[in-house]
Amino acid sequence: MLKLMGPINASRGQALFTFSKNLWNVNSSSVLRATVGYQHALHPRLLSSQSDLPPLPVPPLQVTLDKFLRSARPLVTPEEFQTTQDLVKQFSAAGGCGPKLQKLLEEKAKTTRNWMADWWLRTAYLEFRYPVVVWSSPGLVFPHQKVCNQDEQLTLAARVISGAVDFKCLIDNNKLPLERMGKDPLDMSQYSKIMGTCRIPGIPRDSLQHADPCNPPKHVVVAYKNHFFEVPVYGENGEPLSEDQIRKQLCEIVSGPVKPAVPIGILTSDQRDNWGKAYQELIKDPKNVCSLETIHKSLFLVCLDDPNPNFGSLDKRSIAARQMVHGCGSKNNGANRWFDKTIQFVIGTTGELGITYEHSPAEGPPVAGLMDHVVDVINKGGLKLSTSGCVPKPNHLPFNTSSELQCAIQTAEKNLDAMVDDLEMYGYVYKGYGKEFPKSQKMSPDSFIQMAIQFAFYRLHKLPGAHYESASTRKYFGGRTETIRSCSCESVAFAEAMLDCSKSDEEKVKAMKEAVNGHKKYTLEAVNGCGVDRHLLGLKLIALENGIQVPELYKDVAYVRSSHMRISTSQVAGKCEAFMCYGPLVNDGYACCYNPRANEIHMGISAFKSCPDTSASKFKDALEESFDDMHNVLVKTQKSKL
Ligand code: COA
Numbered sequence: 001m002l003k004l005m006g007p008i009n010a011s012r013g014q015a016l017f018t019f020s021k022n023l024w025n026v027n028s029s030s031v032l033r034a035t036v037g038y039q040h041a042l043h044p045r046l047l048s049s050q051s052d053l054p055p056l057p058v059p060p061l062q063v064t065l066d067k068f069l070r071s072a073r074p075l076v077t078p079e080e081f082q083t084t085q086d087l088v089k090q091f092s093a094a095g096g097c098g099p100k101l102q103k104l105l106e107e108k109a110k111t112t113r114n115w116m117a118d119w120w121l122r123t124a125y126l127e128f129r130y131p132v133v134v135w136s137s138p139g140l141v142f143p144h145q146k147v148c149n150q151d152e153q154l155t156l157a158a159r160v161i162s163g164a165v166d167f168k169c170l171i172d173n174n175k176l177p178l179e180r181m182g183k184d185p186l187d188m189s190q191y192s193k194i195m196g197t198c199r200i201p202g203i204p205r206d207s208l209q210h211a212d213p214c215n216p217p218k219h220v221v222v223a224y225k226n227h228f229f230e231v232p233v234y235g236e237n238g239e240p241l242s243e244d245q246i247r248k249q250l251c252e253i254v255s256g257p258v259k260p261a262v263p264i265g266i267l268t269s270d271q272r273d274n275w276g277k278a279y280q281e282l283i284k285d286p287k288n289v290c291s292l293e294t295i296h297k298s299l300f301l302v303c304l305d306d307p308n309p310n311f312g313s314l315d316k317r318s319i320a321a322r323q324m325v326h327g328c329g330s331k332n333n334g335a336n337r338w339f340d341k342t343i344q345f346v347i348g349t350t351g352e353l354g355i356t357y358e359h360s361p362a363e364g365p366p367v368a369g370l371m372d373h374v375v376d377v378i379n380k381g382g383l384k385l386s387t388s389g390c391v392p393k394p395n396h397l398p399f400n401t402s403s404e405l406q407c408a409i410q411t412a413e414k415n416l417d418a419m420v421d422d423l424e425m426y427g428y429v430y431k432g433y434g435k436e437f438p439k440s441q442k443m444s445p446d447s448f449i450q451m452a453i454q455f456a457f458y459r460l461h462k463l464p465g466a467h468y469e470s471a472s473t474r475k476y477f478g479g480r481t482e483t484i485r486s487c488s489c490e491s492v493a494f495a496e497a498m499l500d501c502s503k504s505d506e507e508k509v510k511a512m513k514e515a516v517n518g519h520k521k522y523t524l525e526a527v528n529g530c531g532v533d534r535h536l537l538g539l540k541l542i543a544l545e546n547g548i549q550v551p552e553l554y555k556d557v558a559y560v561r562s563s564h565m566r567i568s569t570s571q572v573a574g575k576c577e578a579f580m581c582y583g584p585l586v587n588d589g590y591a592c593c594y595n596p597r598a599n600e601i602h603m604g605i606s607a608f609k610s611c612p613d614t615s616a617s618k619f620k621d622a623l624e625e626s627f628d629d630m631h632n633v634l635v636k637t638q639k640s641k642l
Helices: 011-016 027-032 045-048 061-075 078-092 097-110 117-126 152-174 189-193 243-254 264-269 270-284 286-297 316-326 363-380 402-420 434-439 447-463 490-497 506-528 532-544 557-563 616-641
Strands: 139-141 197-200 207-210 219-224 227-232 301-304 343-347 353-357 422-429 465-474 480-486 567-571 578-580 590-596 601-608
Touching: 061 078, 061 097, 061 532, 078 097, 078 557, 097 532, 117 207, 117 243, 117 532, 139 316, 139 363, 152 189, 152 243, 152 301, 152 316, 152 343, 152 363, 189 363, 197 286, 219 243, 219 286, 227 243, 227 286, 264 270, 264 402, 270 402, 316 353, 316 402, 316 422, 316 578, 343 363, 353 363, 402 422, 422 578, 422 616, 434 447, 434 480, 447 465, 447 490, 447 506, 447 567, 447 590, 447 616, 465 506, 480 506, 480 532, 490 506, 490 601, 490 616, 578 590, 590 616, 601 616
Parallel strands: 219 301, 301 343, 465 567, 567 590, 578 601
Antiparallel strands: 139 353, 139 578, 197 207, 219 227, 343 353, 422 601, 465 480, 590 601
């Protein structure tokens, strides 16, 4: 796939951890102007409720370096580790580079309530040049719906739109319950960024356009056979339209053009530089500019998809996962999308329902919150809103395409199809138990699942895998995530013990508890802003911004290997039987996102077919075995104590 991707030769994981030097000949004030500042999308009411949140702390340097050494230890040889220890010593010595950078970072942190927020938006997302499809944008698969024909597809779509508009009203009126982690209130600002937001391609950096919170959008955009339509969702009185009124507009759309449009939406699936160039061509035409503005400013997109291709015996959750992540390619629904839009509801012809979401403005939990609300509305049979008043007509959005654009479309089609062919992805439900079982064993369910994933990787590859888990830092103003480095000496000792026939069950359980508790300790540090990754990234970025050479430590094998996240994971919990899914961070990696419910775990698992070492299907089987083994050994030792 990388060959097809042309000039891009770094992996997604590297994009998060290493940076092209020429991008850094900028000073910090130009950085802040060029990206969208943190507060732009916030409603004034929301901003005031945020005012008490603490600023993101800068961890003490030595604490981070010690943690970094511990996290890198299982991934390097003793000789390599010795070199790394020496480099860390040099880096942290009084008068050395580390203390100098730490001071600069602490100075920066005094001038902002979140020293990482704009940096993160820029480096992890807006400057990332890979396609957002597969490499950045997750899919969220909702519970399967009863849909057998287009009529039912439209009824479902109208209900989804109505439910999502209702959620938007809750956000705007500050009626969402304040979320907490323990007793601490969480930053709720991501909720107000998920609707009315769009990513705009740019070279070398994209930008985010947020709707004006004082003049919020009143329409959504519906994609049907690659055409785009503006659909008003509020009536003349400013009240949300009813489901019936929305449905009438959808009926009007599908009774219109039957011939697919020129697949302009496929451009949004391409590498960002390709799309950025095509975008410049597109906006030469004023008609296109108007259509683009309507898409950018819409609350969200609704994709009325055509039937999926025949996937043979593949189960419907895995098919839905592919539909949500990439639309199954250019010959299917891949162009019936605007991948830059933060929220796209995707509605299939046979009950597939979900969201494709562009990751830059928000993490998964607010999007899962939107899903839960919409699913509630569906399950209740819709909202009972008044249906009086005339129904506005949907407005077709025209696009003119030059020969240059036709060429760009062909390239985007080829690139999307290559990505689709390369991604092996499954929706999977582990039915043996859910989070109640680890709780009954007095272990953290999240840490337990993480250790099962570590064990599965070790079982397959017989070596430790650097492992990324997102931890929320929403306790802090503007907080997004910190990395939990789930691979540790304890996780490796646990996996080895489990596979070692000479170990007793008691020894295996002891190793399991040490690994799970070690992970939980790291989690608590990460949610309190004390991980390794954001701090080390901050020190590197502050060096670059101040014209200071990036320290040797960042080129050392321990840093490089421990940042090459072969396992990319995240817990995105929802109330319903849903799961999030996305592509791996690196070419030889896996992605595994999960929704732990009381008695089962819903997961999205993927790997790239082009990597001969990995297989999503084998990983799924290894994970199932690991969950089973962990359960069995715990139950056996308990029985033996009775
Ligand atoms: N014994 C018994 N019960 C325990 C336990 C133990 N030793 N440890 C934890 N539990 C309980 C908890 O009290 C909690 O109970 P609840 O369900 O009644 O609230 C439950 O188990 C879950 O806790 P745990 O599994 O430890 O973790 P968590 O729910 O706090 O999740 C993270 C951990 C890292 C996933 C979470 O903090 C987080 O950051 N989530 C957001 C991640 C994110 O942003 N992802 C999206 C990126 S796109």
